[in-house]
Amino acid sequence: MRRLLLALLGALVVQLGLVQAAVAGDTTTITTAPTTTVAPTTTAAPTTTAGPTTTAAPTTTAAPTTTAGQTTTTTTPGPQIGVFDRRPASGPVRTVIAVRSVTPCVPPQNAPNPEVSVVLFNQRDIDQNTVTADGLFAVGADGTWSGKVTVPAAAELGEYFVAAACFAGVSIEEEPFLIYEEQQFTVTAVPVTPPAVAVPGAPKFAG
Numbered sequence: 001m002r003r004l005l006l007a008l009l010g011a012l013v014v015q016l017g018l019v020q021a022a023v024a025g026d027t028t029t030i031t032t033a034p035t036t037t038v039a040p041t042t043t044a045a046p047t048t049t050a051g052p053t054t055t056a057a058p059t060t061t062a063a064p065t066t067t068a069g070q071t072t073t074t075t076t077p078g079p080q081i082g083v084f085d086r087r088p089a090s091g092p093v094r095t096v097i098a099v100r101s102v103t104p105c106v107p108p109q110n111a112p113n114p115e116v117s118v119v120l121f122n123q124r125d126i127d128q129n130t131v132t133a134d135g136l137f138a139v140g141a142d143g144t145w146s147g148k149v150t151v152p153a154a155a156e157l158g159e160y161f162v163a164a165a166c167f168a169g170v171s172i173e174e175e176p177f178l179i180y181e182e183q184q185f186t187v188t189a190v191p192v193t194p195p196a197v198a199v200p201g202a203p204k205f206a207g
Contacts, residue, residue: 079165080105080178086162090186095151097162097185099135104143105166105178113169114139118149120185122160132160139166151187160185 082103088095099118107114120133132155137147149162162183165176 079176082178082180084164084180084183086183086185089184090188091151092188092190093151093153093155095187097149097151098146099149099162099164100146101144103178103180105139105145106143107139107141107166108168108177111168111170114166115169116145116147116164116166118147118162118164120149120151120160120162122156122158124156155187157187157189160187
């Protein structure tokens with residue numbers, strides 16, 4: 001499910017603090033083995049002066065030299081990272097959270113039904129593999145989108161996160177092509193309105 005996928009992505013970012021590293025793709029570094037070059041050295045031959053002069057053949061000693069290997073880095077591209085806006089940042093249950101794109105998620109070519117999924121979740125949702133609220137909104141040809149998510153009446157008080165990601169609409173199991181950085185939202189207590197106090201009228205005196 002897309003909603004659960006986004007919740008898990010949000011959990012990864014929140015718990016590990018890897019906003020961009022969570023979707024930056026895998027990087028593999030390959031280091032080639034060092035190569036050894038044999039450089040010959042020559043030792044001078046001894047000379048004998050008594051009687052005939054004999055010159056010994058030169059001797060060669062192998063002196064290895066090491067050449068550092070080359071490092072090759074291979075990067076696997078991942079989804080892009082974007083920023084979206086949510087307002088307000090806090091509110092009681094039944095608060096309507098307005099969300100909209102700041103970074104447009106321009107659909108890839110031949111995307112049949114580009115859309116953005118927005119979810120509201122907290123730590124309990126992460127533990128239970130669910131979400132508190134969600135919304136699915138259409139993405140325009142230019143990548144812009146907007147929508148509203150309502151905090152349900154049964155939502156508990158505390159800190160929440162709003163996550164969003166863009167999909168091409170190929171299948172329900174597809175990976176997002178753009179993931180937005182999470183935004184925080186705090187569910188607060190419903191403000192208590194004090195009861196109205198009756199103001200007595202001005203006293204009347206008989207003339």
